[in-house]
Amino acid sequence: MxxxxxxxxxxxxxxxxxxxxxxxxxxAYFTLGRLDWKLLFSTGGMPSSHSAAVTALxxxxxxxxxxxxxxxxxxxxxxxxxxxxxxxxxxxxGIHATVLNxxxxxxxxxxxxxxxxHTLKPNKQMAVKLKELLGHQPSEVxxxxxxxxxxxxxxxYLIEYSWK
Numbered sequence: 001m002x003x004x005x006x007x008x009x010x011x012x013x014x015x016x017x018x019x020x021x022x023x024x025x026x027x028a029y030f031t032l033g034r035l036d037w038k039l040l041f042s043t044g045g046m047p048s049s050h051s052a053a054v055t056a057l058x059x060x061x062x063x064x065x066x067x068x069x070x071x072x073x074x075x076x077x078x079x080x081x082x083x084x085x086x087x088x089x090x091x092x093x094g095i096h097a098t099v100l101n102x103x104x105x106x107x108x109x110x111x112x113x114x115x116x117x118h119t120l121k122p123n124k125q126m127a128v129k130l131k132e133l134l135g136h137q138p139s140e141v142x143x144x145x146x147x148x149x150x151x152x153x154x155x156x157y158l159i160e161y162s163w164k
Contacts, residue, residue, distance in 0.1 A: 008159065009060035012152045016056035019151055020049035020144055046137075048144030050086045054079035055148030056155075063156050079145075087141045 004010070024039040027046055039045060058075040065071045 008064060008156065009057050012060040012155050013053045013057035013148075015155065016052040016148045016151045017049045020047050020052040020147055023047060023147075024049075044140075046140045046143065047147050048083075048086050048141045051079075051083050051141045051144030052148035052151065054082045055145040056152040057148075059149045059152035060156065063152070083141050083145060087138045 021040050024042075024045050024047070025035060025037065028034070028036050028039055054075075058072065058079045061069070061075045062072045
């Protein structure tokens with residue numbers, strides 16, 4: 001019977017998420033010139049931690065059970081759906097959030113102008129902005145996917161040779 005702590009596919013996927021999230025911080029620093037520690041817990045950005053997780057999981061399952069196994073087939077389909085969703089539906093939801101935020105901001109500005117013209121008391125209450133960075137560019141998904149595959153293979157051989 002296998003222990004939760006020796007479940008290589010699980011730990012490979014979880015550690016790939018952590019690795020991808022940690023990598024976002026120096027990448028953002030080099031591109032934006034500032035450290036943003038909030039990226040550790042954010043969605044979206046380079047690389048895709050969703051893609052890293054599912055490809056690490058699929059690679060680990062392939063290494064343990066083989067590419068012809070049902071487990072591997074299920075994981076491949078799961079990975080394709082998650083990666084397609086990250087680059088498609090979630091990315092478009094982020095684009096919609098950006099447009100909605102602009103519309104809300106413009107509408108609130110219009111209301112403030114109308115109130116000031118009619119000597120009504122201006123209301124400074126602002127609507128909560130929607131989160132805009134939800135999904136990924138296709139390149140972020142691809143790089144996250146490769147990160148997960150490489151991570152899982154390296155982790156497998158590290159564990160394999162360190163336990164012998």
